[in-house]
Amino acid sequence: MDEIRSHVPAAPAASDAAARAAGGGEAMTQTPITLIEAITQALAWELSHDESVLVLGEDVGVNGGVFRATAGLQQRFGAQRVLDTPLDETTIAGLAVGLAAQGMKPVAEAQFDGFVYPMLDHLVCHAARLRTRTRGRLHCPLVLRVPWGGGIRAPEHHSEANEAMFTNVPGLRVVMPSSPARAYGLLLAAIRDPDPVIYFEPKRIYRQYKELVPDDGEALPLDVCFVLRDGTDVTLVAWGAQVKEALEAAEVLAQEGISAEVIDVATLRPLDFDTIAESVSRTGRCVIVQEAPRTAGFGAEIAARLAEHSMYDLVAPVERVTGYDTHIPLFRLEMKYLPSVARIVEAAHRAMAHG
């Protein structure tokens, strides 16, 4: 679908084929897959290649997860590797910390974004601190997968964009893919990272399109933004499901003769601000697209860094296109809440009016 330009490792070298064969004989995926299938594929790869990896969460076993992200994994790897948990998010988070501290690599699932709050205590007070608290004696290599965001006409609490709960927490990494290939590569990296990673999955694009994702075990780096489209007039910065809106807005702008660069933040914490700053140094204009409520969302950090580091590059005020400062409404109104292509285009127009 999109070309990845920045900081991406080169294509797998020839010896990789041998490594892949040795690693369990997975064949290259020959058919294009969706984002959620890429997640399943990444989980299966890591379950095959690292016996300390295990998957846990509500309904992840026989049922394969309410979104089918773990479909088939329990059948394939057994109930010792893919565990249903009792219905309690505190339990999931606390068990994951205990497992991770004792040498396992738990990949836990929160069933929906709206249910992560009871997990915060264990994530913030323990997962994010175990290494620093013990001066490295113990550490906490857990991953929490969180289906994220709105736009699927789901019931209450199933459409939150609450990444800002995590981005101010030292010791965590916060990741959000926006394509099947990036979902695969970033999830592999998240599982392999020896520190805790919150991995948000934009459920609105779980099945939106397919692309070829070689099942080659190649991870993507956890600390870079991806430039998905080159442009010269304005930089559109987005993450998760909003990347698609930003790309569409860039298309619309292109037809108007405005050249928009599109950056997928991909890893929010730590933020690769350099890639954003470099782009803005060329375009002079920045529109940040954020699905979450406006005030004190993660977009504020990007705008703040621009205010600190890019003041002399900017020819127009920074624009944020965001959810409103309300809860995302139930689904009859939710599309009016979410940033839209039209709102992004309008913001770009405002930016273009300057400089």
Place this chain on the structure above:
Amino acid sequence: MDEIRSHVPAAPAASDAAARAAGGGEAMTQTPITLIEAITQALAWELSHDESVLVLGEDVGVNGGVFRATAGLQQRFGAQRVLDTPLDETTIAGLAVGLAAQGMKPVAEAQFDGFVYPMLDHLVCHAARLRTRTRGRLHCPLVLRVPWGGGIRAPEHHSEANEAMFTNVPGLRVVMPSSPARAYGLLLAAIRDPDPVIYFEPKRIYRQYKELVPDDGEALPLDVCFVLRDGTDVTLVAWGAQVKEALEAAEVLAQEGISAEVIDVATLRPLDFDTIAESVSRTGRCVIVQEAPRTAGFGAEIAARLAEHSMYDLVAPVERVTGYDTHIPLFRLEMKYLPSVARIVEAAHRAMAHG
């Protein structure tokens, strides 16, 4: 200690004396009191004047709270109004939501900032949503008091600055006083507000100095910043315990001939950005002082708004002086973590080098 200039209601009118007498005969406090005594005074006032108010938390009863904020209240108002809870923060938050939905005005205490995380689920999913969820049929007038921040040589988890967990949550108000008078007036306002308020108490300045705080039941507005010191060269924006550092930095700068305006944000959500913007439109420079870890802290929102609205006013890049992107260390190192007068002064110098 400091003069309050912006948006502050005029001094109580003559008729107030009569009103006070009618309201239960509280005499004017004749001796200066500390910030924590001002909190006790505000709680006592509301307990006296509104029988739906009740105080609950761990050790708030006979013991009067681990910081003595509720000292004497159970003796005075009885165990039906000032309740010890079982040792569980989920319980405290959930009970408070239930009480508030059914006509009470609970003022709950989290014993320390590091223990609020288990409360988030009830605060975000329920307290902040009850009104919108039921189209106003029910609402949730609760206050959560949170002793906040570092600098008192306390054990682990007793020194957090986690206000950013709350500032992206629609439906909440987030308040942080920085003087005895503002602690009193803002707490009264918080309790009277018909929606949920998170009230952070900068414990480092609980007992730092005393001032006269008339016990007159006068609330302060919940949506304004307070300008504590006028200046023309640079605007220092701070909240909580960092206000004192900012004021001291302004003193140092004054001796160097640099005129710093100092703004106490006081209410973080909703933010009174107008007061900040107006100041920056005059000074052209802004240093934001934030105790919390840097990335995606609340200071980012202020910087972001400056990037959006004040670009043409700024003559220097925005500066943030913050905690580092680490957990606040145990107390042997904590003072090296916290923003200091020296760091604020250095940032102001950097800003002065521009424009």
Place this chain on the structure above:
Amino acid sequence: MTVAAEFSIPYLQYLDADGRPVRELPENFRDPAKLVPLFKQMLYVRTFDAKAVALQRTGKLGTYASCLGHEATHVGIGASMRPDDVYAPSYREYGTLFMRGVRAREVLLYWGGDERGNDFQEGPARHDFPFCVPISTQCLHAAGAALAFKLRGQPNVAVATCGDGGTSKTDFYAALNSAGAYRLPLVLGVVNNGWAISVPRSAQTGAQTLAQKGIAGGLHCLQVDGNDLVAVMEAMRIAMERARNGDGGSVVEFVTYRLSDHTTADDARRYRDEAEVKAAWQREPIARLRNWLTANGAWSQAEEDAWKEECEQRIAAEVDAYLSTPVQPVEAMFDYLYADPPPELLAQRQAAIALEERRHG
């Protein structure tokens, strides 16, 4: 060894799966005529449920959680409460909600993605808690309501219901813990329908019964056949009386069965044996009560036909009311957030309205 404490959990059943009494019925519920209105309510609920599923299948409703098989438990709980008691539901207790005054159109609005579904307009439901999706959090809200009753000296009871899965949730434990600590007038009804989505009751906990969880807080504990309306009513009578008399809280486990998928978004065939479902149909609550009432001359096929017809009509009217409710204007998402909305929120509200106008003229 000395014994520090001993406990026993009673099990209540009066009508067996075929509607035959297994012991003498409690005095209050001996007269079959008294049970007829509740039986009619159970039929109404089942008719509603089928209609709601049909609406979802035809794209006129969002995801919907069926209550098929829970009718005796839900209706029995509703029938045991007084108007000024408070109820805190989870998300599928339509039988209880209807008895509290909630209208079918409100349930449909809620699952239709419209906040007005929680703005219960009639009856005691006006002061009840709304639908609650985060599992078992409502149990603590009910505990808070019970604490309010106790502090204000009101003789009322707060009732919350959750599922078998819900008893694993820390909030459930927190509710029973505080009910015990404060001796609250709280009844925690556990609607054990055997499954929490795909996770069977047996995988949820090592406890023999879910009722016994109440022992952890010193509460009164009861397990009952939740498909037996008489047992449900008797258990609730005991629990409500204890609460009203100041004897504290109870955990009442209602053993029933989820005859449907978890929600319309679920396909239970993926994880559940058809034979188990078939067997459960033999124990379902409506047939057994019908048998008992018919055997005692209190109900007939003709009455049932007439009533079902009436249910269809009433529900058709509710569905019409639901379908003809216009979408809320865009500003609805702003208008109930704060009693006193901050200026910046009002500015966003204006911008949202202006955007609508630009886009739709």
Place this chain on the structure above:
Amino acid sequence: MTVAAEFSIPYLQYLDADGRPVRELPENFRDPAKLVPLFKQMLYVRTFDAKAVALQRTGKLGTYASCLGHEATHVGIGASMRPDDVYAPSYREYGTLFMRGVRAREVLLYWGGDERGNDFQEGPARHDFPFCVPISTQCLHAAGAALAFKLRGQPNVAVATCGDGGTSKTDFYAALNSAGAYRLPLVLGVVNNGWAISVPRSAQTGAQTLAQKGIAGGLHCLQVDGNDLVAVMEAMRIAMERARNGDGGSVVEFVTYRLSDHTTADDARRYRDEAEVKAAWQREPIARLRNWLTANGAWSQAEEDAWKEECEQRIAAEVDAYLSTPVQPVEAMFDYLYADPPPELLAQRQAAIALEERRHG
């Protein structure tokens, strides 16, 4: 009524408050000579505790949580574990920690505001969990460790301890719930010392015993006299054996008493009756075990004097080691956050070092 389930909670005591056996001692612990090393450990802990309080009072330590009165429980738990078991403490179980290999200097560093206090250098403690301040969260970490043992087929047991107040915490319930659901080799030790800061055990819950909370998860439940080392050891033996044999988890309540303030920052006279404390001193663990050992010829005043002298010396050496540990450099707060620190963090680290240099030359 039918009975769905029945439970009873045993109470274990062998030595009464005066050190007289109230029943025949368990075979394992009948030989007083075997108990002497543990008695000596209890004396060591008490000596350490007094020294730590003194250090705090003289400004050489931060807030400190005393373990005065808990010695039998803490030492008994430590003595019942194998090296490759895992322990998850709260914050005052020095008796257990010492038996796991933690050194007194580490405890002092921790309360002295230095992270290195959690970097246990010796013994099984190297793989144990660190001090845990957020109440009872460690119980779930232990459950996670127990799950790891079970999944890896290791014959080990995870042990967590929390206080009476800690049994109200949702994490405690979550731990026992998952231990039951997965049949985990987990022992939850409840150190019931009567108080959670100012809140007495009676206000914390409506349960008769804290042990019975385990019934909620289908665990084995025991209540014991936590001031009787023999009872502690026997209860732990039962619980550990069950866990190791695949019979699942236990909740063991140790009834003891907090003879000190909650911490050095607390003044218990504000909320606690002096008479209660005085009475508790009559039941404290060290005197009774001394009586039993002395009566059986296994211990003497001379041995005690010599051992106390040795304890003083050992602890003086530990205190010296603590006091002479230099403060960590400023970069220590950055260096253990991530295995692979992001560039922006390294930049902040450099800035922090540079600031130090500017300020201190």
